Amino acid sequence: MHKHVDYGPLTTLIGEWRGDQGVDISPEPDGTEHNPYYETIVFSPACDTDNAEEQCLVAVHYRQTVRRKSNDEVFHDQTGYWIWDAAANKMMQSLAIPRGVCILAGSEPLTETSNSFTVSADISNPAYTIVQSPFMQHKAKTTAYSHTLQVHGDRLQYSQSIMLDIYGRVFEHKDENVLQRVTAPASN
Template structure:
């Protein structure tokens, strides 16, 4: 018997709905104070919630608003070192997933890519100057840590967890303009499911 599947209005974003936590995060980045590139472990909370259908003329998109916050290991009772808010959008007619995100450091970007309805993994990209999938940053960062590219991959695993890996390519003034990768990755597990079996139990 063929597998029966629902319509998945949120397409390849469907499995993200809910609240997630992950304690195996790894941030590899240049630390100005120490003048070296080192890994930092972190704990992270993420929340993804459906939004109303977004219509632009003939265009219609479904999606999620989201928030991701991270604390360095050993600093969970202190202020987070990373905070971001944004949207993940699914345009079924073109097979596009779009991530619009604002980072607390004064960075905003829109990344996108081709994704099929039932894909359990997708990759999105952005580059400065692209009229559709581009990157903006504040004046200080443009001078000191110019963003050259952004890539991110989300993967839904068979055990119900999801992981992401993302890379910001930076041109750093502190290292003489040498480009380097600032990478982040984590695996998160679902802590609150948004589903009738939970809401109306």
């Protein structure tokens, strides 16, 4: 018998999303670069999990592929999970990018009618933190992360801020986009 999983507020994310209004503001050795981009994000039901027989979490897996409009090349590939803790009514995001960086970010308790999730992590926070390779710690250290998703029907908007210590300065790397759902979630 198939077990029904209640994905709660994560249900609104499930499906494939595409957007072509992205703007990436990133550091360069001699200044700042603005990259218009398009992307696809696929959110899939993952699982429900019991931790130490006390905490029940549900998760959706996601894969994000971002391409520059200027040359159609992939310049960002990210995978991870959005995780909901129903008892605490909090959201988490765990993510990895193939630059040797992993992040676990968490939220404050959600409001009852929340269609917006904001998670954050900081290198000095033992609960929601950032792990990175020795090279990245030395050359392009991520010190803080914040990500907000807003879902309204088949429209998803996000903004992301990553604080970097790079090229001898502190830089706020920003990404934002508006996406439309192109495939509906499969029914359970």
